[in-house]
Amino acid sequence: MEHLLSDRINNLSTSQTLAMAALARELKAQGKDIISLSLGEPDFNTPDFIKEAAKKAIDENYSTYSPVDGYMDLKEAICRKFKRDNNLDYKPANIVVSTGAKQSLYNIAQVLLNDGDEVILPAPYWVSYSEIVKLSGGIPVEVSTSIENDFKITPQQLEAAITPKTKMIWYSSPCNPSGSVYSREEFTALAEVLKKYPNILIVADEIYEHINFSGTFCSIASIPGMFERTITVNGVAKAFAMTGWRIGYIGAPEFIAKACTKMQGQVTSGANSIAQRATITAVDADPSVLNEMVSAFKSRRDLVVGLIKEIPGLKINTPEGAFYVFPDVSSFFGKTLRGTLINNADDFSMYLLSEANVATVTGDAFGNPNCIRFSYATSEELLTEAMKRIKEVLA
Numbered sequence: 001m002e003h004l005l006s007d008r009i010n011n012l013s014t015s016q017t018l019a020m021a022a023l024a025r026e027l028k029a030q031g032k033d034i035i036s037l038s039l040g041e042p043d044f045n046t047p048d049f050i051k052e053a054a055k056k057a058i059d060e061n062y063s064t065y066s067p068v069d070g071y072m073d074l075k076e077a078i079c080r081k082f083k084r085d086n087n088l089d090y091k092p093a094n095i096v097v098s099t100g101a102k103q104s105l106y107n108i109a110q111v112l113l114n115d116g117d118e119v120i121l122p123a124p125y126w127v128s129y130s131e132i133v134k135l136s137g138g139i140p141v142e143v144s145t146s147i148e149n150d151f152k153i154t155p156q157q158l159e160a161a162i163t164p165k166t167k168m169i170w171y172s173s174p175c176n177p178s179g180s181v182y183s184r185e186e187f188t189a190l191a192e193v194l195k196k197y198p199n200i201l202i203v204a205d206e207i208y209e210h211i212n213f214s215g216t217f218c219s220i221a222s223i224p225g226m227f228e229r230t231i232t233v234n235g236v237a238k239a240f241a242m243t244g245w246r247i248g249y250i251g252a253p254e255f256i257a258k259a260c261t262k263m264q265g266q267v268t269s270g271a272n273s274i275a276q277r278a279t280i281t282a283v284d285a286d287p288s289v290l291n292e293m294v295s296a297f298k299s300r301r302d303l304v305v306g307l308i309k310e311i312p313g314l315k316i317n318t319p320e321g322a323f324y325v326f327p328d329v330s331s332f333f334g335k336t337l338r339g340t341l342i343n344n345a346d347d348f349s350m351y352l353l354s355e356a357n358v359a360t361v362t363g364d365a366f367g368n369p370n371c372i373r374f375s376y377a378t379s380e381e382l383l384t385e386a387m388k389r390i391k392e393v394l395a
Contacts, residue, residue, distance in 0.1 A: 016365030024359035057277030066270030070097025101248030109136035111259035122153035123367030151178035172205035179319020307387035356389035
């Protein structure tokens with residue numbers, strides 16, 4: 001009966017991060033001692049003050065449908081957050097709350113892309129960007145970056161990728177999978193190129209904003225001339241360890257926000273009511289409540305980067321945010337390790353799973369065939385053990 005499936009679903013790739021996480025769980029269930037460094041999920045619990053807000057919302061009977069674009073007092077709280085953290089003046093009419101930032105991105109693609117529209121994706125990019133673009137009729141245009149340049153796109157590369165069909169550029173900063181963080185100077189230089197093409201929109205995914213060791217954070221929408229053409233995407237999943245609560249949101253020009261609300265009204269309607277009430281407390285909190293978690297991630301980053309530098313053949317840079325490292329493993333391509341020929345990053349990632357019992361994600365999924373992604377959102381003890389195993393099987 002599989003021939004009855006649509007071309008749309010047959011042409012869609014499975015999320016490699018979710019597939020690897022599922023495979024790791026399966027092997028664990030079989031009794032294998034798997035260390036999973038595949039999923040982008042903080043290993044912290046949601047802070048108690050946020051959980052209390054959710055319990056209060058249950059007791060206050062927030063159990064009916066919420067407005068499609070989110071509760072008004074949540075949208076007001078998000079506006080305060082944008083002003084406080086990003087110096088962006090959004091109004092509630094610019095905000096749409098969704099079931100996770102992934103739905104926010106899907107809404108954006110659905111309401112803005114026509115068949116054949118091009119979307120520039122600086123590679124590496126988050127796995128779902130290219131599939132969401134394709135699902136919406138768009139054409140992903142990958143622009144390769146290198147580890148030497150900390151995986152950042154240059155103004156020259158951006159200009160070279162623009163065609164009359166370019167509709168948008170999508171990126172994340174801090175970046176999943178590379179951990180790279182763009183500075184205000186770098187954004188200003190990219191903005192100079194974009195100013196020549198007033199019809200190109202920018203999708204700025206800032207979900208890792210607070211997990212940032214660079215000391216500064218810049219929203220491209222705060223660069224003069226960029227606010228009216230930027231859709232800022234954020235959420236509470238990563239910073240507040242609320243991945244399962246499924247709340248994301250956008251700040252966007254009002255015509256785009258209205259269109260996203262119209263789209264969402266036919267798909268999921270309003271996001272979970274209790275999670276929204278808890279999110280008010282999260283976004284109103286001073287970001288300093290996250291210091292302990294961010295500092296733990298920074299010390300893990302330093303540990304992992306240091307250990308990877310001791311493994312011959314792996315090339316690593318020092319990422320400035322998120323909780324990933326993205327080493328270049330191409331020196332192993334064409335080599336045989338313990339009887340296994342390594343042709344590419346997929347082979348390398350599967351080799352680490354079968355020989356070292358460590359689950360990672362191939363860089364191919366992120367538009368970079370030379371690298372693999374490790375998530376260091378786990379204990380220092382497990383990270384040390386994982387790197388020890390990897391070093392042994394690559395010796």
